[in-house]
Amino acid sequence: MKKRYFIVLVLCLSWIGISVAAGQTFRIFEKPILFNEERTQLSLEYLKNRHGIEKETATITPQMVVVHWTAVSTLESTFDVFNPVHLGGRPELTAASNLNVSAHFLVDRDGVIFRLLPDTTFARHTIGLNYMAIGIENIGGPDAPLTRAQLKANAELIRYLQKKYPITYVIGHHEYYAFQGTPLWKETDPDYITQKQDPGDRFMKRLRKRLRDLDVKSKPE
Template identity: 85%
Template structure:
């Protein structure tokens, strides 16, 4: 049975109230060390703490169809069962936020903690995962929740880019792209053009960029 911490934040976004429930994944010393190694080996960045300076949000879908199962995927420190990714690092994938199908928002990591979710951009990107995928299209409630959350994050960090995971290829070959292996890429289709069109319509007044 999925449980979450009682702590939550009540936030104002575009004159509306919404909540972020805290459900932290494991981020112990081992995960921090693996994150620091990833920053150095994959992004060419040496840091004392595994933190990021956000300039963008990358929106994903989970392709895992329940909140409980998705949390179980992200929570372990080590990545398992994905040889195309473990060759680059044994650090598990994760994201900062997870949005359930009814629009409930869970915070898995602090906004500025490093998370492995988008090749070449992890060092500067906040990741938002949405429960759903090809067999369960994302919902109207998730569109609204993502828009509210991104407005909140923009107030904190003055973001420049909001992209779908399937759009990350556009950053290759630019100064923003930091991946030491030019052949390390994965093919992504999430969350898809339809979802991003709906999300961008709600955020049109903020003039976020979708490409460099």
């Protein structure tokens, strides 16, 4: 009787999303942005014109995770920025493409994770590396430092992604310059670059401490 009760208890805990071994909950909520035929075509054009890659589908083979902050104060406002197909109001980026920026995941201040795009769908979020990188955006910015809950959520999400894909690199957006001049860097215009500070050295140092048992790199060798 006790054995049967234990089995039922474990099944119930598994069903509601509680990890018995880790003692924690990990859940991703679906909140898809618009990805219609026009966005697909613009993504294919970006892959060809900016990365020099011709594909039949707007997909990536993930090898990297890039961590960002939004510099937008709320989740819904950020969603409204990413959802349109066309990019507006950023001439330094529209000169390269009218494809809007986006990311695969969005993490709110309380650590709740939302998936905006399928993991292997192309997203424009990091110059030179979009073709291989999953983007994680965090609600926050210079005046709203990322929270402990977001730190925990990013670590859990990256562990989840590495179990699914051959993730070799985990970097902050401000660290992407290190890949220029390496075989991994694919940007057809050597002058196309933007200065980034997100999410900052402090957050990435704390994140890497949580991921130190994983075989991931912060820069090319």
